[in-house]
Amino acid sequence: xxxxxxxxxxxxxxxxxxxxxxxxxxxxxxxxxxxxxxxxxxxxxxxxxxxxxxxxxxxxxxxxxxxxxxxxxxxxxxxxxxxxxxxxxxxxxxxxxxxxxxxxxxxxxxxxxxxxxxxxxxxxxxxxxxxxxxxxxxxxxx
Numbered sequence: 001x002x003x004x005x006x007x008x009x010x011x012x013x014x015x016x017x018x019x020x021x022x023x024x025x026x027x028x029x030x031x032x033x034x035x036x037x038x039x040x041x042x043x044x045x046x047x048x049x050x051x052x053x054x055x056x057x058x059x060x061x062x063x064x065x066x067x068x069x070x071x072x073x074x075x076x077x078x079x080x081x082x083x084x085x086x087x088x089x090x091x092x093x094x095x096x097x098x099x100x101x102x103x104x105x106x107x108x109x110x111x112x113x114x115x116x117x118x119x120x121x122x123x124x125x126x127x128x129x130x131x132x133x134x135x136x137x138x139x140x141x142x
Contacts, residue, residue, distance in 0.1 A: 038082035040067075040095055046085065048094050051105040055122050062092040063141070065134070066104065068113040069097055073131040077114060081138055090142040 040047065048054055054064055065081060067074040085093055093116075096103065104110050108117055108124055116134045118125040128134055 038079065038086065040078075040082070040097070042082070043085060043095060046093065046095050048096050051103060054094075054096065054105040054117075055107060055119060055124075057092075057094065057119070057122075059092050060122075061118075061120050062094060063137075064094050064096050064108070064117040064119060065138075066096045066098045066110055066113050066115040066117065069099065071113045074114045077131055077135055080135065081114075084138050084141065088141055093138075093141065 048064070067078070067081075085095075098104055098110070098113055098115075101111070108127065110117060110127055110129065112129050114129070114131055114134045116128045116137055118127075128137060
């Protein structure tokens with residue numbers, strides 16, 4: 001029984017970090033938070049649950065923020081991302097929880113979280129992966 005628990009612990013640890021960006025250091029310009037006042041569920045109109053929705057929004061220019069529910073880097077920037085979403089008036093960012101590649105539209109080449117995809121005229125314009133790169137763009141949005 002003890003071996004089963006050890007295996008389960010090892011597998012859980014592997015999946016907790018397998019989907020996150022491959023970075024061992026946190027850049028100093030990224031704000032990290034240990035407590036988040038906002039939750040993804042506070043933005044129900046921005047949550048996309050189907051890959052088919054990802055390239056089919058009414059806007060011609062928008063972003064998709066992909067996060068993993070157990071991604072450490074996603075958790076570190078969650079507070080700042082959601083705080084920014086709560087005050088944005090011009091740009092639109094939709095939220096996509098990516099548990100696996102099945103949660104990502106086939107035309108979007110994203111393999112790690114956090115990720116930010118810019119959609120223009122219902123086509124992928126750019127893909128950014130990694131905590132620092134995502135936050136650099138998020139901070140510029142209005």
